[in-house]
Amino acid sequence: MPPDVDLSDWEKEQSWLREKAREAGSLSAEDNAFLDKGIAQRIREKLERRAASQWWALFGLQGHKLDSLKDEAQFICGLDKVFIHPKPSNLLSPATGARRSYSVQYLTKQGEPATAEFIAPPPSRLLELMLCGFFRYGEHWIYLGRSTNNTHYQPEQWIVLPDTDEPNERLGLKVEVSGLQTHIAPGAVFSSLTNKGKMRLAEDFGSQGTHAEWLQSIVDNLTTSRPWDAPLSVRLAGEYATGGFPLAELIANGTHIKGQKVEVISGNPFDLRPENLRTKSSRGRKMTCSTCKKPATAKDSEKVRDSTGSTLRVCRTCLDWAAREIAYQKTPQKN
Structure with a gap:
């Protein structure tokens, strides 16, 4: 940049960031690993907070507990009464005795801020108990298709994952970086981007400093929660387009048959017993x-x-x- 140009401090910082961002496409393997590891750790922390707040909002305020294996077994029995077939007790992996403490912020019925502390299984198991992720049903993988209701994902129906897709992670974690790339593996958020994407991410989220400080700033700024403009989001199976067909079709007909649809007689999408299903033509x-x-x-x-x-x-x-x-x-x- 010409030496006779007098830039403000902000302009100088932006100029430095643009120049530094050019290095993002050709970082060393160590630097890429540092960024991937740092972002992955923040994603794990994000999931922990989500699991805790989601559990408390759905069940904690109703008095349900997961303090012990007995409490967990009772909770699963309650799920079986809602999800008639397939029963969650037949889908969930065996329980372990692992427990940890959680602390969540929430609003009381009077709209006052409050803090709740409770004991429950680790975050991945806590999400599994809320039927998030992929589950084995016979020779197939299934998941709960969910629709967005404000900021929550409401379960709609069980979906069969296509046979050509084999989940490599039970929760079906997918990361999205706003404006860059979607459905990124959580352990390789930075390294899986194109060189152009890496440079753009570095320019948008990097901060001026030493090389090490610059790398750390990318991790910090990318994963900082900004409700009005969250740059990084994490979704689970059923919260994004995964493909497949309704489990009702598999139970009723053994597969998806074009031109036919399966209706649930009782109207309950979670009661897929064969006697509660009927097949109708969807042609015309x-x-x-x-x-x-x-x-x-x-x-x-x-x-x-x-x-x-x-x-x-x-x-x-x-x-x-x-x-x-x-x-x-x-x-x-x-x-």
């Missing part, structure tokens, strides 16, 4: 109202002709609305 065009576009059936709709002579299907709600509009228009209006 689904009926919809031509006006409101909502699903319709022959019973709650009628075929009508428009001014061009075309036949349209209109639901009774829209027909009633149209009838009221016509009646209103024919009614003499007072001046």
Whole structure:
């Protein structure tokens, strides 16, 4: 940079970071390992906090305990009453006696901040007890497909993982770096990026200092929690697009059959007993109202002709609305 240019301290720092970031694409194996190890450790800490806060929000406030193996067994029995088939007790790995203490921050019903401390299994087991991750069902791996509800992932139905996919990690951990790359292995977040991605990450999250301080700043800034703009996120199996087909289809038909769908008779997506399933054809065009576009059936709709002579299907709600509009228009209006 020309020596006669007078830059502010901020401009000088940005210039230094851009220049230093060019080294990110050609770091030594030791530096790459340092970054991967540091980020992986922060991910483990992030999962620990998540497991603790999620458990407390779902079950701790209800009085459930996991202090001992007996408490854990009782909790699993409770899961079996909700998840009828397959039963969690047949999916979960054997319990161990390992326990540790947790401390979480939460809001009381009155909206006051409070701290809770409790004893429970290690984070990975705690997440497993909340049915996060992959589970073995016969010769297949299954997982709970989940939909996002605000910041929580609500379980929807059991999904069979494609046979071509073999999970190398029970929780199905995938890391996403905002704007760079998705579904990265948690143990190789930095080294798995392209050289261009590494340089961009270094420029966005590095800080000025010695080479060692610069490396540490990348780890610190990347993993710092920023609710409004989280640069790094961690998801578990079922919280991202994994593929597969509903477990109901496997139980009812032995596999996924194109043109057929399986319905749960009771309406409970977690009661997949064979006698509670029925297979129906999914072929053909689904009926919809031509006006409101909502699903319709022959019973709650009628075929009508428009001014061009075309036949349209209109639901009774829209027909009633149209009838009221016509009646209103024919009614003499007072001046």
